[in-house]
Amino acid sequence: MAVMMQAFFWDCPKIDDQEHNWWNHVASKVEDLSKAGINSLWLPPVSKAASNTSMGYDPYDYFDLGDFDQKGGTKTWYGSGDELKALIAKAHANGLGLYADMVINHNSGADEEEVNPLDGETRWTKFNPKSGRFPRDWNCFHPSRYEHVMMEGENFAGFPHLCHRNPHVYAAMFEYSRMLIEELGFDGFRFDFVKGFGAWIIGILSKYRYVKDGKEFTPWVVGEYWSGDQDIDAWLEKVNSYTDTQISAFDFPLRYQLKKVCDQPNYDLRNLTYGENIVMKRPLHAATFVDNHDMGGDEIVNDKLLAYSFIMVHEGYPSVFWYDYYNNGLARPLTPNGIDALIQAHHKYAGGDSEILHADPDLYIMQRHGWKDDTTDQAGLVYVLNNLGDKWSGTSVKTKWANQKFAPIAWDGHGLYGAVAHPDERTTDADGNAEFPAPPRGYCIYAPVF
Known part of the structure; x- marks a missing residue:
């Protein structure tokens, strides 16, 4: 199996003094990461958000990659569209795949407020993006005339919640996905906050017959269902009923078990055997990880390499967190005592049952x-x-x-x-x-x- 790197962390452009230059910064590390055995990079949301100093999880203009002067500037916090394309090209030249972070549940940064005639509520739902692509109004969000219930899934932080059953929204999501795969060259998707919308939309976006380099292409897809093992298991069952069982999920239950291993003295290691995590029940659908950008305030504090050692030897698709690898200094190249050695063990030896x-x-x-x-x-x-x-x-x-x-x-x-x-x-x-x-x-x- 391969090894993924989450190539960002919260406020990474500011913390690493790379504001509006993150794509170039990641590109500068690509050759070393490839030599270390990293196979793919999960990138943060690439589109212009509600401000140009946003991490991108409040999307405004899906088709502005840092090329239009809006929301405080031209570049996104990570850089320009050309810099993103250069990063993708360099990653591919060094054998690395790229996964795009898909934030399709909610939007932010609207240009005007509107009254939704279905419930009389006033919301920020009028969007006129400078890209000219995917303008939207109240009927693109919940509640919409295209649904018979108030909404599918959960609302996120009070942001306007997209209604994917509106044909205009539905078509825009396909247009966006096709741009990422067919024009930019991404190799897969990470879907954010999947509990917020119907699993069917992920299924159809995943099974679209993309054409990449002149051939039909099937992306690798993982969903962020931040919940317990039974909820994630039920979601995997449902979302994979729309596909050829190609969809994975991040293994949050395992991550919280590993946090206890690292941070709680005398934690009973037998708990790792009980199958209350995704990798034990559905190893082919488990994306395992130790920490990520959302764990601020709940990071693993002690002996974090214990957790990395576990995910690197077991089944699943392990993810290395950029902050751990670089900022926490856990790569430890040319030694047997860090993440680099674990990656090599994963590739050379961690096969079979x-x-x-x-x-x-x-x-x-x-x-x-x-x-x-x-x-x-x-x-x-x-x-x-x-x-x-x-x-x-x-x-x-x-x-x-x-x-x-x-x-x-x-x-x-x-x-x-x-x-x-x-x-x-x-x-x-x-x-x-x-x-x-x-x-x-x-x-x-x-x-x-x-």
Whole structure:
């Protein structure tokens, strides 16, 4: 499986001193990210929002990529349309895919207030964007004459809520999606706040027969359904009924479990085995992550690499957060103790079925069985997660490999004066048994040596 990077964080242009220059800044990192093993970049919303210093989650003009002087300036907070196109071209030249953030639930920054005759309420719903594309009025929002209920889904922050059943809105969403895929070259979509609108619109936008580089193209699609496992599971069931089961969801339940692993002393690691997350129930539809731009105030504070180690060895499509990789300094290139080493372990070894070999409150051990076909050769691995804060911990487990030497390829944890000792090689006996330890409050990934 591939590895995605969320190539932004909240207020990133301001915090990193890259206002109106973020596309260029990301482009400057593309070659290094490709060499590190990143396969795709999830970019923030590309359209002009209610101001030109907005993160883009309050869209105003879907077709202004930073080329029209409106809402405080010409560029978006990230840059111009040409700079975005240059980033996409450079990413593709270095083997990276691009996912567009789709904010189609709500709009902001309207030019005029209007009275909605259906309920008599006055709202900011008159939009006259300078791109000239997708002007809209009250009938494009809930309540609309095109619906028999007040709205589909939840309202977001009181913003005008688009009615996708209006043919004008419906057509604009297709036009926008086609622009992103067919004109700009994006490779997939991340849909924001999917609990706010009908799953059917994602289904039809995903299954449109896009043409890219002269061939029909199917985008990769993931939805942000910020809720518990049962709600996400029900949404996946519904949205994939409109498609060939191509839609994934971010695994919020797993993320909150991993936050407890990292931030709560003595958290029972057996909780990771109970299937209350998406990756355990629907591994092919799980987009796993550790933190993202929405987690302000609820970030993982301690031992965050424990969480990254978990998502990199299990099934699912793992995402690396730009802020962790760069600002928090967790990439740690050319060492076995950071995200770069975990990415390499993911690519080279984390294939085949997962099997939990041991789980108690303080120790979790699993193996990946490995996978080999015409294009992939992943040997498998043994992963150890140690929750004890004061000592190395491991136990003897029965693996699938008999008389096999294993070498540690990635590890981190607590140690004397901040130094983490190098784990030793391990060799299984004739029955596949061996003891596999990990550092205090740490992890270790062991790979078979052939």
